[in-house]
Amino acid sequence: MGEQNGRAVRLASFGGPEVLDIQEIPVPQPGPGQIRVRVTAAGLNPMDWKMTADADTAALFGLSLPTGFGTDYAGVVDRIGDKVTGFAPGDRVFGGALSRAVADFVVVDAAGAHAANEAYHTPDGVDDRTAATLAIAGRTASAALAAVGLRPDDIVLIGGAGGGVGVFAVQLARIAGARVIGTGAPASAHFLRELGAEPVAYGDGLADRVRSLAPGGVTAALDLQGTETVQVARELGVPDDRICTIAARVEGVPAANGAHAAPGALDGIARLVAAGRLRVPIEASFPIEQIRRAAELQAGRRVKGKVVIDL
Template sequence: MQAQSKQSTAGGSRAVQLDAFGGPEVLDIREVPAPQAGPGQIRVRVTTAGLNPMDWIMTADADTAARFGLSLPAGFGTDYAGVVDQVGDGVTGYAPGDRVFGGALSRAVADYVVVDPAGGTAANEAHHTPDGVDDRIAATLTIAGRTASAALAAVGPGPDDTVLIGGAGGGVGVFAVQLARISGARVIGTGSATSADYLRDLGAEPVAYGDGLADRVRALAPSGITAAIDLHGVETVHVARELGVPDSRICTIAAQVDGVTAGNGANAPAGSLEEIARLVAAARLRVPVAASFPIEQIRRAAELQAGRHVRGKVVIDL
């Protein structure tokens, strides 16, 4: 094993764990042995973890957890940012003191995570954090950024497009709206009436979801829409079809619809996450942090995230 920092001495560490599947009430902070980096791995001292809907969805019940390969006792959270403090044999390109971000499936809300920097999936990966991107922002990028990138790749927006994005104010919507705008597309985003200013600030033209959505979209875009991404359910899919968008230019992330591509962060284009980080560093893409909590308030943070009405991202400071 290569050199390690003073921070990485053996001993205990904190981790959020659950002994039963369920809601935020099952989350507890435990003292656990500090994990050690093996060959091909690095250990990261986590400074911030970002929460996503998938965190509580996949730990809500045993059947869902099993589909993600989780068993009890389980950890919580996937997105992280921090500093490398231990480097295993055979690892190149990373050294103690390097700032990194990435994914550690259902174990990110902990003082330390051990990951494979060449893993290449949100379940087990690391990327260098660019200068100009602080850890709170870096800890929000992996799951939502990959998912948005996959969805945009499925519909391929460009300067000649008007894209309807359903659920545009959520955690993935933050990225999808801005990436579509960067591509040159016009974006119409659905949300509640109270989210209109927030959506405009992201670069979307807001439209209220619910009954009559198709008519409201027609009024905003008399020439029609050319692509659609549904980040919440199927309402946007149905409206897009009604407005003549072909299934080949419609994508979902939270529902399965016959004939429509289901976007999956695991299938995001190579290099998309690094590109998102570069856009953030260049101030071309911003990530609103709706709330931050210390690890001691993990249940409160998870309750807020699970409410599905957060405008922006929720992070945990360690």
């Protein structure tokens, strides 16, 4: 591979994993205030395939064809544009590059003013695969916990606790001092316990199972998958302003996404990883040539933790 071309996953039409193709494209050049990153790993998130599933959704994110795929990345700075300060070739970095991260190279703004067009220094002790999972899921979990005003004395019910956002939300809540009850499939119980949650099976009878674990009730709830946890939290007497969704909209209930995270949230999460206080389970990693298989696994919604593409 020469300087002039690099691999990138591209979509010529919107759709599912079957529309993902690998192409050789010209290597992007950084402009003023930008850096170019040689990507070593790209983390996948549900939003990646949701926002490229159809033209109307893609338009909401400012995407048009042809477009790339994936947002979370980690790698090494290999070129900087004019007027860039704080970064130099050879620096390890991570961050977001909206729907273009699964590629050999990405160009992002060094100032990092936009949540999906940014770079942060990767702390020592954080490997690139892990760094490539942090931006979307870490920010989203932080924003959701902030939306409910999490307190150390809370008992928080987290729906979808073993998913990509859930693994961050559970651990961040525990670090904050809260008690966590996490929903998941029965087979995920051991995984959830390792994260620090008390596992409870989702589905019919969830409210009763939560009552048996917390007879005094729960005080806050995050629904990271749909609306089941919202309904149960309401049944258990949790006020709407202490419930948060990320994947659905429920009237009266706050919704959060990564763009709502407080400044510095992502840096803080990376430091927790570096300090060994927060771990990111990676269920599977795939070479870029297996992008369709990786996207199918991610879209199946049975992943415990994260899926990463190696470049």
